[in-house]
Amino acid sequence: MDGDYLLRVQNLTKYFSVNTGVFAQIFSAGSDHVKAVDGISFDVRKGETLGIVGESGCGKSTAGLTILQLLSPTAGDVIFNGESIVDLPSRRKRLLRKNLQMILQNPYSSLNPRMRIRDILAEPLNNFESNKREQQAHRIAELLDYVGLTWAHSERFPHELSGGQRQRIGIARALALQPKLIVADEPVSALDVSVQSQILNLLLKLKEQFGLTYLFISHDLAVVRYISDRIAVMYLGQIIELGLPDSIYREPLHPYTRALISAIPEPDPHYQRERIVLSGGVPSPINPPSGCRFHTRCPIAVKRCSQEAPTLRLVAPDRQVMCHLIQ
Numbered sequence: 001m002d003g004d005y006l007l008r009v010q011n012l013t014k015y016f017s018v019n020t021g022v023f024a025q026i027f028s029a030g031s032d033h034v035k036a037v038d039g040i041s042f043d044v045r046k047g048e049t050l051g052i053v054g055e056s057g058c059g060k061s062t063a064g065l066t067i068l069q070l071l072s073p074t075a076g077d078v079i080f081n082g083e084s085i086v087d088l089p090s091r092r093k094r095l096l097r098k099n100l101q102m103i104l105q106n107p108y109s110s111l112n113p114r115m116r117i118r119d120i121l122a123e124p125l126n127n128f129e130s131n132k133r134e135q136q137a138h139r140i141a142e143l144l145d146y147v148g149l150t151w152a153h154s155e156r157f158p159h160e161l162s163g164g165q166r167q168r169i170g171i172a173r174a175l176a177l178q179p180k181l182i183v184a185d186e187p188v189s190a191l192d193v194s195v196q197s198q199i200l201n202l203l204l205k206l207k208e209q210f211g212l213t214y215l216f217i218s219h220d221l222a223v224v225r226y227i228s229d230r231i232a233v234m235y236l237g238q239i240i241e242l243g244l245p246d247s248i249y250r251e252p253l254h255p256y257t258r259a260l261i262s263a264i265p266e267p268d269p270h271y272q273r274e275r276i277v278l279s280g281g282v283p284s285p286i287n288p289p290s291g292c293r294f295h296t297r298c299p300i301a302v303k304r305c306s307q308e309a310p311t312l313r314l315v316a317p318d319r320q321v322m323c324h325l326i327q
Helices: 022-027 060-067 090-099 117-128 133-146 151-155 163-175 193-210 221-227 245-250 255-262 303-307
Strands: 005-019 031-045 049-053 075-080 100-103 181-185 213-218 230-235 238-243 313-316 319-321
Touching: 005 060, 005 213, 031 060, 031 075, 031 213, 031 238, 049 060, 049 221, 060 181, 060 213, 090 100, 100 163, 117 133, 117 151, 117 163, 133 151, 133 163, 163 193, 193 221, 213 221, 221 245, 230 245, 230 255, 238 245, 238 255, 245 255
Parallel strands: 049 213, 049 230, 100 181, 181 213
Antiparallel strands: 005 031, 005 075, 230 238, 238 319, 313 319
16 A cells, blocks of 8 residues: 555656767757766665665665755655655745755765854754754753764864764764655765674664664665565666565575675685676676666676567566566
C-alpha cells in the first residue's frame, strides 16, 4: 500500500550537459550529456534504511541530491509522503525542506569555519522556527545531547573539534527541524574506523528514537550491510540489484555484485574466497555501452547482452536484478 512508503522514486533521470570541442564551447553547439542517473526506481518504507552502494562515479550521490531536489531531475518523479515534489512551487518546496535533510560526507568542509557550533545549529532554526534566544538555546542543548556532546561544544569553532565530533554536529544540524527523511551521503568515509562504528551506532539509535527513515549512500560494502534494511547496488547510473543485505551478501545474483562481494577483505587469514577480477575499465557515462551497460566487463555476457537492455525485475520475494541471464 502507498501509505507504507515514505519515498517513491520513479524512473528518476539526471543528465548533465557537456559541451565538446572548442567550437561547441564558443557557439554552444553540439553538446553531449553525462548520464549520471538513468531511470532508477525504488521505494523506501517509513522507518526503513535503504543503502545505495557502488563504485565512485556510479551516480549514487547525484541520485541523493536529485531526490532532495537540490538538483533538478531531467526526467522521472519523486513522491514524498504521497505527494510529487518535482514541480512544486518554490514556497511549497521551501517548507518541504524541513522534512528532507542531508548529512554530508566531509565533516571538515560541511561546517562554516567562521561560525561557532551554536550558530551553525541555530541557522536552520532561524530559517524555519522561532527566533527567541531562550527557545533556541534549549533546542541546541537538546540536539547536542542527542549526538553525545555537551553545551561546552557549542562555544567552539569547527577546527577545535575532532572529525567524529564534527560529524556529530552535522547529524545534529540534520535533526534540528525534526525531519522524516535523511539522506546520508558517505557520512563515515572520512573518519577513522573506530570512529565510524560510533557514528553508525549513533545513527541507528537516532533512527529508533525518532522514527527516522534513511537513504544511506556509501561505497563501503561492510558499512552498508551493517546499517541497511535493504540494499540497492548501482552501476553506471542504474540500479542493477536490490534486496535484503544478507541475501545479497550470501548469494549475489548480478555478476557485478558478485565481483563487489568477492573484493571484501576477509579478517580470517585461513578463509579462501574466490576473487573475481573484472577486465577493462568503467565505460564513460557520456557514451555508455548499448544493451546491458555491464556487458563489456561481464564474464558471462552473451550476444543478447550487447543488443538488448535488461530491466530491473523481481526474481524472488524482496529481490530484484537487472540481468538477462538470471532467472
